[in-house]
Amino acid sequence: MELLIKTFHGLEDVLVDELKVLGADNIKPLKRAVSCEGDLTLLYKANLQLRTALRILVPIATFKASNEDELYKKIYDIDWSKYLTDRKTFAIDAVAFSDMFTHSKYLGLKTKDAIVDQFREKTGKRPSVNVESPDLLINIHVSHDKFTVSLDSSGESLHRRGYRDVGHKAPLNEVLAAGMILLSGWTKDMPLIDPMCGTGTILMEAAMIACCIPPGHKRKEFSFMRWVDYDDLLWTQVKEAAEKRINYPKTNIVGGDNNAEAVDMAKTSTLDARLNRQIRILRASIQEHVPTATSGMVITNPPYGERMKKDDIDNFYKTIGSLMKKNFGNYTVWIITSNNDALKHIGLKPSKKITLFNGPLECKFVKYEMFDGKYLDFKTSKAKKELKENIDKDE
Numbered sequence: 001m002e003l004l005i006k007t008f009h010g011l012e013d014v015l016v017d018e019l020k021v022l023g024a025d026n027i028k029p030l031k032r033a034v035s036c037e038g039d040l041t042l043l044y045k046a047n048l049q050l051r052t053a054l055r056i057l058v059p060i061a062t063f064k065a066s067n068e069d070e071l072y073k074k075i076y077d078i079d080w081s082k083y084l085t086d087r088k089t090f091a092i093d094a095v096a097f098s099d100m101f102t103h104s105k106y107l108g109l110k111t112k113d114a115i116v117d118q119f120r121e122k123t124g125k126r127p128s129v130n131v132e133s134p135d136l137l138i139n140i141h142v143s144h145d146k147f148t149v150s151l152d153s154s155g156e157s158l159h160r161r162g163y164r165d166v167g168h169k170a171p172l173n174e175v176l177a178a179g180m181i182l183l184s185g186w187t188k189d190m191p192l193i194d195p196m197c198g199t200g201t202i203l204m205e206a207a208m209i210a211c212c213i214p215p216g217h218k219r220k221e222f223s224f225m226r227w228v229d230y231d232d233l234l235w236t237q238v239k240e241a242a243e244k245r246i247n248y249p250k251t252n253i254v255g256g257d258n259n260a261e262a263v264d265m266a267k268t269s270t271l272d273a274r275l276n277r278q279i280r281i282l283r284a285s286i287q288e289h290v291p292t293a294t295s296g297m298v299i300t301n302p303p304y305g306e307r308m309k310k311d312d313i314d315n316f317y318k319t320i321g322s323l324m325k326k327n328f329g330n331y332t333v334w335i336i337t338s339n340n341d342a343l344k345h346i347g348l349k350p351s352k353k354i355t356l357f358n359g360p361l362e363c364k365f366v367k368y369e370m371f372d373g374k375y376l377d378f379k380t381s382k383a384k385k386e387l388k389e390n391i392d393k394d395e
């Protein structure tokens, strides 16, 4: 079966890597999605284990239609008895990128009519629509005149890991945080610091990676569990196999924030997820945050300054840059921000920039390599290290 896995812009390549680990076939990166092939086991594993997936669709039909009547006929031609019974409920999620079809609600309505009419004519009974909690969530995507009809196997977006119930002003999306960590090249043996951690999303995602905790570990429901072909035994096997790999290694993951409420929320999440031994959270301003390890990685999401005066946010970024130089020599620092102007005041030379989106905000995820002592010494020791690694690889 084909799987179409949705993600955020910029995370397609890390999602490809995750799918390779799961053993998917024919993996192809697309725009904000990756397609691949696999069986039911892969579908279950993908929902449970992919850190950078937002939802997993299973396409069941593709066709062209140039008006609503044609759409109705093509939907009617699909054998819906393979996916629904008259006792099940369904809902339709329609997305239109088309000059011909501009009203996604109307597309949904036409699709619903075709499905209901097919059942009525065959059995005299019909499945009902349930928008809140359907047994089958059908996704209709149209680009110009090309339709893809898919079954949504996830339901609620997969970023809802279940470790955070309460809201905070500006939490990062969990999928984005996991993607940033995977893009950064962080490994569990490296010290990791987020000195402006807010509710601790980056720390939580990192600790879950370190402990091999599947992102879907705490989720009770995935849409595929209500499908007619749901295989409970297979799901149990997939879940148990993934849970067997969970372990709690010693890590050095530290967060800080100067907001008491955010620190409380972050601590509650770490306790609820039993990750309070992996993650240490301090109520401290970044100015006070001095790392214990001499090298490691900083990944942080500072305020973007939407509610601040320009001078204040520019100065704050200048302070961040100075603090990184002063206290985080030998660290690799990654910062995500939508404020390009403020970023210019950081006064550090970026070695990499990746475009990501935090909700609607276009952001840059920027890497800075800090170094203790003279830059030339740093470059020389880095070149020596790389040379040694290449020699080791050749041997």
Ligand SMILES: C[S@@+](CC[C@H](N)C(=O)[O-])C[C@H]1O[C@@H](n2cnc3c(N)ncnc32)[C@H](O)[C@@H]1O
Binding pocket: 168, 170, 171, 172, 173, 195, 196, 197, 198, 199, 200, 201, 202, 256, 257, 258, 259, 262, 284, 285, 286, 287, 301, 302, 303, 304
């Ligand atoms: C964009 S939010 C981070 C959100 C976080 N990534 C999350 O997922 O919840 C920025 C955070 O920086 C914190 N902050 C602002 N100024 C700070 C400072 N001087 N020192 C430490 N934290 C600060 C704020 O309290 C806020 O929680």
